[in-house]
Amino acid sequence: MNILSPHLNIMIKSCEKASKILIRDFGELENLQVSLKGPKDFVTNSDKKVEKILIEELNKYKKNYSIITEESGLIENKDKECFWIIDPIDGTTNFLHGIPHFCISVALKIKNEIVSGIIFDPIKNEIFYAEKNNGSYFNNHRVRVSKKNNLDDCLFGTNNLGVPKTDLNTRVLGSAALDMAYVGSGRLDGFFQSNLNIWDIAAGVIIINEAGGKINNINYSQIEKIDIMASSNNIHQKMLEKLDNF
Numbered sequence: 001m002n003i004l005s006p007h008l009n010i011m012i013k014s015c016e017k018a019s020k021i022l023i024r025d026f027g028e029l030e031n032l033q034v035s036l037k038g039p040k041d042f043v044t045n046s047d048k049k050v051e052k053i054l055i056e057e058l059n060k061y062k063k064n065y066s067i068i069t070e071e072s073g074l075i076e077n078k079d080k081e082c083f084w085i086i087d088p089i090d091g092t093t094n095f096l097h098g099i100p101h102f103c104i105s106v107a108l109k110i111k112n113e114i115v116s117g118i119i120f121d122p123i124k125n126e127i128f129y130a131e132k133n134n135g136s137y138f139n140n141h142r143v144r145v146s147k148k149n150n151l152d153d154c155l156f157g158t159n160n161l162g163v164p165k166t167d168l169n170t171r172v173l174g175s176a177a178l179d180m181a182y183v184g185s186g187r188l189d190g191f192f193q194s195n196l197n198i199w200d201i202a203a204g205v206i207i208i209n210e211a212g213g214k215i216n217n218i219n220y221s222q223i224e225k226i227d228i229m230a231s232s233n234n235i236h237q238k239m240l241e242k243l244d245n246f
Helices: 006-033 040-061 092-096 176-184 198-210 233-242
Strands: 065-069 073-075 079-090 103-110 113-121 126-131 136-138 141-143 190-196 213-215 226-232
Touching (some): 006 040, 006 092, 006 103, 006 113, 006 126, 040 065, 040 079, 126 176, 136 198, 176 190
Antiparallel strands (some): 065 073, 103 113, 136 141
16 A cells, blocks of 8 residues: 655645535536636636635645745745645646546645656546655556557657647647646656646656656756656657657
């Protein structure tokens, strides 16, 4: 059985509490799709409500930790070496259109290193998490990256800007965090995307690393314009060769 650290325990509990808002709001979206005003303001409000719950819950546990979040940006507290990194809804466009593929992403950065992360898909009730030196898990089961060697058998996540840059088999699913969680659990064989923000990728990085995957070098003090190329060790070099002009 996997023993969770107090940090990861509170991260999971915070996500579970915040997810209740998302599940309820997602149910309401169906009525807003056909309204003249549309659901955009409603979704922005959902984003803010989820972020507020996450910050409140995490602050109860570690009130001195600083925070980087998509909605509020940088919130500096007394402790400037420990940061919660929060994305309340990764896959907002999917959420906006009533497509059930989005997640909450929370990571902990200590001294410029990501040490734990959680990606929680509330609609499918799927939780991916990892801690440094303790492996990656999906719904409490240990996971590893894909073992495939042949690129033709592989499937890669990216966005619509990444598709024309390669002849790899790609899917655009609309959530970078979930793409990275899927690499960590072997559903996708790799993921590449440019111009991402730290909150899009922080939790995914530790999940892939702890699942035995490989990621290009990233400066975790950088907040935006981050390029990611991640896969299993088996195919990493082959993938990079296919992404020469990435």
